[in-house]
Amino acid sequence: MAWQETVAQTVAGLGFDLVDLERSAGGLLRVTIDLPWEPPAEGQAASVEQFVTVEDCETVTRQLQYLLEVENVDYRRLEVGSPGIDRPLRHQNDFLRFTGQVIDITLKAPIGATGTEVAANRKKFRGTLERADEEGQWRIVWSDEPPVKPGQRVSKKRVQAPLQALTFRLDELQQARLAPLVSFKGRGAAGA
DSSP states (O other): OOOOHHHHHHHTTTEEEEEEEEEESEEEEEEEEEEEOOOTTTTTTOOOOOOOOHHHHHHHHHHHHHHHHHTOOOOOOEEOOOOOOBBOOOOOHHHHHHHEEEEEEESSOOOOOOSSSOOOOEEEEEEEOOOOOOOOOEEEEEOOOOOOOOTTTOTTOOOOOEEEEEEGGGGGGGEEEEEEOOSSSSSSGTOO
């Protein structure tokens, strides 16, 4: 069994999901963990989002230090952390969890569509994630209108750019991440 599989099993055994496992040339071994998520049952409201704590990272770090010593894995520094505000999305469960959130995607190949407002060689998109169907297709909805700057006056007669949508499957993605949107207005000011 490869050491990567052993790390994944150890992290799962401690009650966490392994989000990412990265090894750099400088001897850094970076392990990203998150709390497990299950979709809410039919008719139930979504549960309150919980986050990985420093104590959780410390617990996983201690256990992995013992494991990596036993497995004789050569590394200089071990970092265990949470995914952060630009969390990578890799599995179907990640997309289910973050439906309705703003994400950044990069396609493996350009869309190649002509006769539309979207450039045919475009591969990167930022928009709201939606479920397209039950067969594993997803949709990202966006507007190419530039965001209004704080304090900028906006004419009431201004015509808004139309919304655009792109349907994709997970195997068409090179990369997907939550968009790192930060508001400094406080916790209750989402959308303000």
